[in-house]
Amino acid sequence: MKKIHKYLFLVVIAAGLASYSSLVFAEDSTVQPSQNVRATAMEAREAVKNRIEAQKEKIKEAREAAQAKAKELKEKAKNRIEEIKDKKKKETAEKIASQFERINKIWTDHFTNVLDRLDAILQKIKSRTQKAGENGKDVTLVNAAITNAEAKIAQARSAVALQAQKTYVLNTSATDPTSTTQEALVTSLREQFKVLKKQLHTDLAALRDGAMKSAREAVKSTFEALSNIPGVDNE
Protein backbone atom coordinates (compact mmCIF):
# COMPACT_ATOMS: atom_id res chain seq x y z
CA MET A 1 0.00 0.00 0.00
CA LYS A 2 2.87 2.36 0.90
CA LYS A 3 4.48 1.48 -2.39
CA ILE A 4 1.36 2.59 -4.30
CA HIS A 5 1.37 5.87 -2.44
CA LYS A 6 5.02 6.30 -3.32
CA TYR A 7 4.30 5.69 -7.03
CA LEU A 8 1.28 7.97 -6.94
CA PHE A 9 3.44 10.67 -5.39
CA LEU A 10 6.07 10.24 -8.14
CA VAL A 11 3.37 10.33 -10.85
CA VAL A 12 1.94 13.55 -9.42
CA ILE A 13 5.41 15.12 -9.28
CA ALA A 14 6.16 14.01 -12.87
CA ALA A 15 2.80 15.33 -14.08
CA GLY A 16 3.47 18.59 -12.27
CA LEU A 17 6.89 18.91 -13.88
CA ALA A 18 5.49 18.03 -17.31
CA SER A 19 2.70 20.60 -17.09
CA TYR A 20 5.17 23.24 -15.83
CA SER A 21 7.59 22.57 -18.70
CA SER A 22 4.73 22.63 -21.23
CA LEU A 23 3.66 25.98 -19.78
CA VAL A 24 7.19 27.30 -20.15
CA PHE A 25 7.40 26.12 -23.76
CA ALA A 26 3.94 27.50 -24.49
CA GLU A 27 5.05 30.83 -23.04
CA ASP A 28 8.18 30.72 -25.21
CA SER A 29 6.15 29.94 -28.30
CA THR A 30 3.78 32.85 -27.61
CA VAL A 31 6.64 35.27 -27.01
CA GLN A 32 8.55 34.19 -30.11
CA PRO A 33 6.23 35.62 -32.80
CA SER A 34 5.82 39.00 -31.10
CA GLN A 35 9.59 39.20 -30.73
CA ASN A 36 9.93 38.35 -34.42
CA VAL A 37 7.38 41.02 -35.35
CA ARG A 38 9.26 43.59 -33.29
CA ALA A 39 12.60 42.57 -34.79
CA THR A 40 11.20 42.71 -38.35
CA ALA A 41 9.62 46.10 -37.64
CA MET A 42 12.92 47.42 -36.28
CA GLU A 43 14.77 46.12 -39.33
CA ALA A 44 12.24 47.79 -41.65
CA ARG A 45 12.49 51.06 -39.73
CA GLU A 46 16.28 50.91 -39.90
CA ALA A 47 16.24 50.19 -43.65
CA VAL A 48 13.91 53.15 -44.33
CA LYS A 49 15.97 55.40 -42.04
CA ASN A 50 19.17 54.51 -43.92
CA ARG A 51 17.55 55.22 -47.29
CA ILE A 52 16.21 58.55 -46.01
CA GLU A 53 19.64 59.57 -44.72
CA ALA A 54 21.32 58.56 -47.98
CA GLN A 55 18.78 60.54 -50.03
CA LYS A 56 19.15 63.60 -47.77
CA GLU A 57 22.91 63.50 -48.21
CA LYS A 58 22.57 63.05 -51.98
CA ILE A 59 20.23 66.04 -52.29
CA LYS A 60 22.37 68.18 -50.02
CA GLU A 61 25.46 67.49 -52.13
CA ALA A 62 23.53 68.11 -55.36
CA ARG A 63 22.25 71.45 -54.05
CA GLU A 64 25.68 72.56 -52.89
CA ALA A 65 27.25 71.66 -56.23
CA ALA A 66 24.50 73.53 -58.10
CA GLN A 67 24.85 76.59 -55.87
CA ALA A 68 28.61 76.69 -56.43
CA LYS A 69 28.09 76.38 -60.17
CA ALA A 70 25.50 79.17 -60.26
CA LYS A 71 27.47 81.55 -58.02
CA GLU A 72 28.86 83.62 -60.88
CA LEU A 73 25.50 83.84 -62.65
CA LYS A 74 23.84 84.91 -59.40
CA GLU A 75 26.36 87.67 -58.92
CA LYS A 76 25.69 88.97 -62.43
CA ALA A 77 21.94 88.83 -61.85
CA LYS A 78 22.33 90.69 -58.56
CA ASN A 79 24.34 93.42 -60.29
CA ARG A 80 21.71 93.71 -63.04
CA ILE A 81 18.94 94.13 -60.44
CA GLU A 82 21.09 96.72 -58.65
CA GLU A 83 20.77 98.88 -61.76
CA ILE A 84 17.08 99.46 -60.99
CA LYS A 85 16.77 102.91 -59.46
CA ASP A 86 13.21 102.58 -58.15
CA LYS A 87 13.73 101.19 -54.61
CA LYS A 88 10.40 99.37 -54.49
CA LYS A 89 10.90 97.77 -57.91
CA LYS A 90 14.39 96.72 -56.92
CA GLU A 91 13.14 95.05 -53.73
CA THR A 92 10.40 93.26 -55.67
CA ALA A 93 12.92 92.02 -58.24
CA GLU A 94 15.23 90.75 -55.49
CA LYS A 95 12.31 88.98 -53.84
CA ILE A 96 11.15 87.32 -57.07
CA ALA A 97 14.71 86.27 -57.93
CA SER A 98 14.99 84.46 -54.58
CA GLN A 99 11.54 82.82 -54.90
CA PHE A 100 12.53 80.36 -57.66
CA GLU A 101 15.10 78.53 -55.58
CA ARG A 102 12.94 78.72 -52.46
CA ILE A 103 9.98 77.11 -54.23
CA ASN A 104 12.22 74.49 -55.81
CA LYS A 105 13.66 73.61 -52.39
CA ILE A 106 10.23 73.46 -50.72
CA TRP A 107 8.86 71.16 -53.42
CA THR A 108 11.86 68.86 -53.74
CA ASP A 109 11.81 68.51 -49.93
CA HIS A 110 8.08 67.78 -50.09
CA PHE A 111 8.55 65.11 -52.78
CA THR A 112 11.37 63.56 -50.75
CA ASN A 113 9.09 63.41 -47.70
CA VAL A 114 6.34 61.75 -49.73
CA LEU A 115 8.81 59.15 -51.07
CA ASP A 116 10.14 58.47 -47.57
CA ARG A 117 6.58 57.82 -46.43
CA LEU A 118 5.77 55.60 -49.42
CA ASP A 119 8.98 53.69 -48.75
CA ALA A 120 7.95 53.15 -45.11
CA ILE A 121 4.46 52.02 -46.15
CA LEU A 122 5.98 49.59 -48.64
CA GLN A 123 8.06 48.06 -45.81
CA LYS A 124 4.84 47.40 -43.93
CA ILE A 125 3.26 45.86 -47.03
CA LYS A 126 6.34 43.63 -47.36
CA SER A 127 6.07 42.57 -43.74
CA ARG A 128 2.36 41.70 -44.09
CA THR A 129 3.05 39.87 -47.37
CA GLN A 130 5.73 37.79 -45.70
CA LYS A 131 3.30 36.78 -42.93
CA ALA A 132 0.60 35.94 -45.48
CA GLY A 133 3.12 33.79 -47.38
CA GLU A 134 4.08 31.97 -44.19
CA ASN A 135 0.36 31.31 -43.61
CA GLY A 136 0.15 29.54 -46.97
CA LYS A 137 -1.42 32.38 -48.98
CA ASP A 138 -0.48 32.97 -52.61
CA VAL A 139 1.57 36.18 -52.59
CA THR A 140 3.11 35.95 -56.08
CA LEU A 141 1.23 38.98 -57.42
CA VAL A 142 2.00 41.08 -54.35
CA ASN A 143 5.71 40.24 -54.53
CA ALA A 144 5.80 41.29 -58.21
CA ALA A 145 4.00 44.53 -57.31
CA ILE A 146 6.48 45.17 -54.45
CA THR A 147 9.44 44.82 -56.82
CA ASN A 148 7.78 47.24 -59.24
CA ALA A 149 6.99 49.76 -56.47
CA GLU A 150 10.56 49.62 -55.18
CA ALA A 151 11.84 50.41 -58.69
CA LYS A 152 9.36 53.28 -59.09
CA ILE A 153 10.35 54.79 -55.73
CA ALA A 154 14.03 54.54 -56.67
CA GLN A 155 13.33 56.21 -60.05
CA ALA A 156 11.38 58.99 -58.35
CA ARG A 157 14.20 59.52 -55.83
CA SER A 158 16.66 59.96 -58.71
CA ALA A 159 14.29 62.37 -60.47
CA VAL A 160 13.88 64.43 -57.28
CA ALA A 161 17.68 64.56 -56.79
CA LEU A 162 18.03 65.80 -60.40
CA GLN A 163 15.40 68.48 -59.81
CA ALA A 164 17.07 69.56 -56.56
CA GLN A 165 20.30 70.34 -58.40
CA LYS A 166 18.59 72.63 -60.90
CA THR A 167 19.04 76.36 -60.44
CA TYR A 168 16.76 79.12 -61.64
CA VAL A 169 18.92 82.19 -62.04
CA LEU A 170 18.37 85.25 -64.23
CA ASN A 171 20.26 84.91 -67.46
CA THR A 172 21.77 88.38 -67.73
CA SER A 173 23.15 87.68 -71.18
CA ALA A 174 19.54 87.23 -72.33
CA THR A 175 18.49 90.61 -70.94
CA ASP A 176 18.98 93.39 -73.45
CA PRO A 177 22.37 95.01 -72.68
CA THR A 178 21.38 98.09 -74.64
CA SER A 179 18.35 98.67 -72.42
CA THR A 180 19.64 101.92 -71.04
CA THR A 181 16.28 103.24 -69.88
CA GLN A 182 14.84 102.05 -66.59
CA GLU A 183 11.61 100.99 -68.27
CA ALA A 184 13.48 98.82 -70.77
CA LEU A 185 15.51 97.26 -67.96
CA VAL A 186 12.39 96.38 -65.94
CA THR A 187 10.63 94.99 -69.03
CA SER A 188 13.67 92.90 -69.87
CA LEU A 189 13.87 91.50 -66.30
CA ARG A 190 10.13 90.84 -66.24
CA GLU A 191 10.42 88.74 -69.40
CA GLN A 192 13.28 86.81 -67.86
CA PHE A 193 11.26 86.18 -64.70
CA LYS A 194 8.39 84.87 -66.83
CA VAL A 195 10.73 82.46 -68.59
CA LEU A 196 12.15 81.21 -65.26
CA LYS A 197 8.69 80.85 -63.71
CA LYS A 198 7.46 78.86 -66.70
CA GLN A 199 10.54 76.63 -66.57
CA LEU A 200 10.18 75.97 -62.84
CA HIS A 201 6.46 75.23 -63.15
CA THR A 202 7.06 72.87 -66.09
CA ASP A 203 9.84 71.03 -64.24
CA LEU A 204 7.94 70.61 -60.96
CA ALA A 205 4.68 69.65 -62.67
CA ALA A 206 6.54 67.08 -64.80
CA LEU A 207 8.03 65.57 -61.66
CA ARG A 208 4.67 65.56 -59.85
CA ASP A 209 2.75 64.06 -62.79
CA GLY A 210 5.56 61.73 -63.86
CA ALA A 211 7.89 59.92 -61.47
CA MET A 212 6.02 60.95 -58.31
CA LYS A 213 2.63 59.87 -59.62
CA SER A 214 4.09 56.53 -60.79
CA ALA A 215 5.58 55.89 -57.33
CA ARG A 216 2.31 56.75 -55.57
CA GLU A 217 0.28 54.55 -57.93
CA ALA A 218 2.74 51.65 -57.66
CA VAL A 219 2.51 51.59 -53.85
CA LYS A 220 -1.27 51.94 -54.01
CA SER A 221 -1.54 49.04 -56.51
CA THR A 222 0.71 46.93 -54.29
CA PHE A 223 -1.56 47.55 -51.33
CA GLU A 224 -4.62 46.69 -53.45
CA ALA A 225 -2.98 43.40 -54.48
CA LEU A 226 -2.26 42.67 -50.81
CA SER A 227 -5.77 43.48 -49.62
CA ASN A 228 -7.22 41.17 -52.29
CA ILE A 229 -5.74 38.20 -50.44
CA PRO A 230 -8.54 36.64 -48.31
CA GLY A 231 -7.77 36.70 -44.57
CA VAL A 232 -4.60 38.68 -45.11
CA ASP A 233 -4.60 39.99 -41.55
CA ASN A 234 -4.61 36.53 -39.99
CA GLU A 235 -1.50 36.06 -37.87
Place this chain on the structure above:
Amino acid sequence: MNTKHLIVSIIIILVVIAAGVAWYFYSAEYLQDYLMQGSDATENIDYEDDSAAEISADLEKTPDDSELNGDMNSLDAQVQGF
Protein backbone atom coordinates in the same frame (compact mmCIF):
# COMPACT_ATOMS: atom_id res chain seq x y z
CA MET B 1 3.79 101.65 5.12
CA ASN B 2 4.78 98.16 6.08
CA THR B 3 1.43 96.67 5.04
CA LYS B 4 1.48 98.56 1.74
CA HIS B 5 5.05 97.45 1.13
CA LEU B 6 4.11 93.87 1.90
CA ILE B 7 1.12 93.91 -0.51
CA VAL B 8 3.23 95.39 -3.33
CA SER B 9 5.94 92.79 -2.72
CA ILE B 10 3.39 89.96 -2.82
CA ILE B 11 1.90 91.33 -6.07
CA ILE B 12 5.36 91.58 -7.65
CA ILE B 13 6.20 88.02 -6.58
CA LEU B 14 2.87 86.74 -7.95
CA VAL B 15 3.42 88.56 -11.27
CA VAL B 16 6.92 87.13 -11.56
CA ILE B 17 5.61 83.60 -10.82
CA ALA B 18 2.77 84.01 -13.37
CA ALA B 19 5.23 85.27 -15.99
CA GLY B 20 7.50 82.30 -15.26
CA VAL B 21 4.66 79.80 -15.62
CA ALA B 22 3.43 81.48 -18.83
CA TRP B 23 6.95 81.47 -20.25
CA TYR B 24 7.37 77.80 -19.32
CA PHE B 25 4.24 76.79 -21.24
CA TYR B 26 4.98 79.16 -24.13
CA SER B 27 8.52 77.86 -24.56
CA ALA B 28 7.32 74.26 -24.32
CA GLU B 29 4.76 74.93 -27.04
CA TYR B 30 7.31 76.81 -29.08
CA LEU B 31 9.79 73.97 -28.72
CA GLN B 32 7.14 71.49 -29.80
CA ASP B 33 6.34 73.59 -32.89
CA TYR B 34 10.02 73.79 -33.68
CA LEU B 35 10.44 70.04 -33.36
CA MET B 36 7.34 69.47 -35.49
CA GLN B 37 8.85 71.52 -38.30
CA GLY B 38 11.93 69.35 -38.25
CA SER B 39 9.97 66.11 -38.22
CA ASP B 40 9.75 63.91 -41.28
CA ALA B 41 6.75 62.26 -42.90
CA THR B 42 7.62 58.80 -41.56
CA GLU B 43 7.57 59.73 -37.89
CA ASN B 44 3.95 58.73 -37.27
CA ILE B 45 4.32 55.37 -39.02
CA ASP B 46 3.77 52.46 -36.66
CA TYR B 47 5.99 49.75 -38.14
CA GLU B 48 4.68 47.13 -35.74
CA ASP B 49 1.09 47.43 -36.94
CA ASP B 50 1.10 46.10 -40.51
CA SER B 51 -2.60 45.25 -40.70
CA ALA B 52 -4.37 46.15 -43.95
CA ALA B 53 -6.50 48.77 -42.16
CA GLU B 54 -3.43 50.47 -40.71
CA ILE B 55 -1.59 50.45 -44.08
CA SER B 56 -4.68 51.89 -45.73
CA ALA B 57 -4.78 54.68 -43.11
CA ASP B 58 -1.07 55.37 -43.69
CA LEU B 59 -1.71 55.70 -47.43
CA GLU B 60 -4.63 58.04 -46.79
CA LYS B 61 -2.47 60.28 -44.63
CA THR B 62 0.30 60.60 -47.24
CA PRO B 63 0.54 64.30 -48.16
CA ASP B 64 -0.69 65.24 -51.65
CA ASP B 65 0.79 67.79 -54.07
CA SER B 66 -2.29 69.98 -54.37
CA GLU B 67 -0.55 73.16 -53.20
CA LEU B 68 1.91 73.25 -56.08
CA ASN B 69 -0.44 75.13 -58.40
CA GLY B 70 -1.22 77.62 -55.61
CA ASP B 71 2.48 78.34 -55.07
CA MET B 72 3.03 78.77 -58.81
CA ASN B 73 0.03 81.10 -59.13
CA SER B 74 1.34 83.20 -56.27
CA LEU B 75 4.74 83.44 -58.00
CA ASP B 76 3.01 84.29 -61.27
CA ALA B 77 1.11 87.14 -59.60
CA GLN B 78 4.39 88.53 -58.25
CA VAL B 79 6.00 88.39 -61.69
CA GLN B 80 2.97 89.99 -63.36
CA GLY B 81 2.94 92.74 -60.75
CA PHE B 82 6.62 93.57 -61.30
